[in-house]
Amino acid sequence: MTPNAALARRWFQEVWNDRKDATVRELMAEVCDGHMEGGEVRSPADFLAARAALLAAFPDISVKVEDVVSEGDKVVVRWSATGTHRGGELGIPASGKKATFRGMSWIRFANGKIVEGWDSWNMGRLLQELEARPAAALR
Numbered sequence: 001m002t003p004n005a006a007l008a009r010r011w012f013q014e015v016w017n018d019r020k021d022a023t024v025r026e027l028m029a030e031v032c033d034g035h036m037e038g039g040e041v042r043s044p045a046d047f048l049a050a051r052a053a054l055l056a057a058f059p060d061i062s063v064k065v066e067d068v069v070s071e072g073d074k075v076v077v078r079w080s081a082t083g084t085h086r087g088g089e090l091g092i093p094a095s096g097k098k099a100t101f102r103g104m105s106w107i108r109f110a111n112g113k114i115v116e117g118w119d120s121w122n123m124g125r126l127l128q129e130l131e132a133r134p135a136a137a138l139r
Contacts, residue, residue, distance in 0.1 A: 004109045005070035008077050011107075011114070015051070016063040016081075024048055029113040037103075037123040057090045058083030058099070066102075077105045085130050092131055101126045 001009075007027060014023040025044050034041030041047045055061060061083035069076045080102045085095045103121025107114055 001068075002070040002075075003112075004073065004075045005068045007109060007112065008068060008070070008075040008105075008107055009065055012063050012065050012077065012079060016061065019055070021048060024051075027112075027114055029110070029115045032114060033116045035118045037119055037121055041117075053089040056087040057085060057094075059086050060084050073109050075107045075109065077107070079103055079105065090127060090130070092127060095130045097130055099126060099129060
């Protein structure tokens with residue numbers, strides 16, 4: 001495993017599963033170029049705010065790294081996440097539904113820090129799934 005691949009795995013474990021804010025500040029450059037579903041991230045503070053909104057919507061979220069490809073300063077991580085929709089931060093009232101979604105993150109490192117990232121996941125499908133009424137309620 002390359003050093004950058006190990007850093008990417010560490011990011012997902014510590015930032016998402018262990019909820020370590022210090023890891024965000026350690027591994028993300030003070031000035032970065034991040035593109036998340038729903039917003040841009042230019043600093044660790046921006047990322048922490050975006051993560052807080054997702055954690056408020058899914059307080060029990062768990063992210064599993066499914067695959068990592070690394071070449072030079074670039075790492076791509078294929079991941080899946082599961083959680084229970086408990087908050088309205090995604091623009092819809094809490095549904096209490098369990099949800100699973102998948103995505104990929106493309107990360108560029110410089111000197112052991114994330115300087116650029118692109119997240120791609122189907123947020124639209126997730127919102128549609130959370131808003132869907134049970135079949136019995138549609139009759």
